[in-house]
Amino acid sequence: MKTIAFASLLIATAIVPAQAQSSPQAGGRYQAVLGDCEGCHTAVGGKPFAGGTVLQTPFGKIAVPNITSDHDTGIGSWTEADFRRALREGESPGGERLYPAMPYPAYAQMSDADVASLWAYMKTVAPVHNAVEPNLLPFPFNIRTLMAGWNWLYFKPAPFAPTAGKSADWNRGAYLVNGPGHCGACHAPKTLLGADRSAALTGASLQGWFAPEITGAKPRGIGNWSAGGIATYLKTGWSSHSVATGPMAEVVERSTSQMTDGDLNAIAVYLKDQPAGADMQPASASLRSDPAMQAGGRLYRDNCATCHGADGKGERLIFPPLAGNAILVQSSAESLTRVVLAGAQAAGTKAAPTAPSMPSYAWKFNDAQVANLLTYIRNNWGNAAQAVSAESVGKIRAGLSGGPSLANKE
């Protein structure tokens, strides 16, 4: 009797995941993971998909709308056709234009089947009554019809087309990266009007962070990473080269850590094959005897080496390495400056739940000290990048809101 019960339990557990995979609802849930919908539409501590988060864009603030199935304040009254048009064409049922903070230019590549599956899931999301006035932008950006002009300039919707001669993995990766994953929303350089200058993922500044280059470039991109290393990073937040923090930590936590291993591998295969951006400046030999390097080295030894190591190698899953870490040698030191001033926390995932954090040094270092320190870590252990100026640190410090501890001490 017991044996039979045990056997049927085994069968039941074997069947459940298979069912989950095949049900349109579970498939749609996975589409929401791929598109990282919750990254914007679920506020911190809020109900899933109920919106309310305020995004800081270069043009002003945009509040993220409620997309639960609530009839009055969500999208409960929409049809599948309405949903498809909003997702892929940036137009809501009333004919209102969406702002491209909603990455419809990327979602335009999503297949009919994936959109249908996502819609099936969205209909099952519990309704939450939460009225959000999304349009907080200043004039003239608050005029939604202007987006028609923006679309005419920049929006070239095209369904995803596989590239002949590339592997199935590569093409799946291309679809995920440029379609639902909308990696370019952060990692592609922008025009003055906030459109992707090109699809190339050569790094861009956004919301006070610099999203690094993620092409096959060495060492600035991820050319030195193995495909397995990239997949591990997206799954856990950690690789032997770097750790996800800031906005990328949110992406890892809410989206990539929940993707299948096959999809993560596909993304890795595609990214590694992307051509590098413009050539970087080689290390200046004189930099090593530079007073800034000397001063930065002393600061590093006294404040940083304890965790990140005198050799810059860090400790696995606790302290990210600095030697060979691509984020250190980006053209912009914006993220680095921010991390030193404000501190940072690593992504916390099922596979790496510790989420260690780095303390804030705003109270301890003045602008010149931060600049010297960054110049040093950007040009030591084989790293090579432009020196950082105290002025650029000062600008970033002024732009951060962190209370009195932020003041630059003389």
Added chain:
Amino acid sequence: MPWGVQPSRRRFLASASALPILAFAGGAMARSISGTLPWQAFAGEPPKPVNPLGWFFFTPDEVATVEAIVDRLIPADSLSVGGKAAGCAVFIDRQLAGAFGKSSKLYMKGPFANGLPTQGYQGTLTPEGRYRDGLRALNDHVRTGHAKSFAQLAPHDQDAMLAGLESGQLDLKLAQGLSTRAFFELVLQNTMEGFFADPLYGGNKGMVGWKLVGFPGARYDYRDHIEKHNVPYPKGPISIYGES
């Protein structure tokens, strides 16, 4: 009989007495965290260095006396600067002006009884009061013999005076319950603290005390040195505020 069916009297009492404690702890302290650990940008409690200028407790006369004492307890020599230059008097002043001076973290109500020698001072005076009374009594004593204040004495006379305080041969007219020797030991203890405490607190200027004894200060990672036996540690000290 298995536990739960009919508890023994002892078990019942033990578990019943635990209940109120559990209820209190649960209500007062419990906080559950799920997902990743909470974290905030700019979080931190930066150390607050003392104000290096001026005097917060000592009168000008007391400053002169204390500076003279600390400079004899730790005289300048070929190894280091003296106690005055190291900021020991500043350190003691800031301590007396703060919680230490007022014994604000100690029980200071009666009954007052004479304790054992190992129990230290048991009287009614806070450190503020002991310094004020001790310094007054010291200068009263010096003036009756020399017509000078302690600070005006020649160094070897100061040394003789301090030796007398330490041995108990010299008996100052102190408030009840405070012995001459106890006063001396209080000053000696605080002078050493001022010489070796973090510079944040006003003493140990330029980490002179740490450099003297080879203490590396607020460093906390010795992995690159731990296996180099009998090799002096090569890095100089670092203070809590990052001075090195």
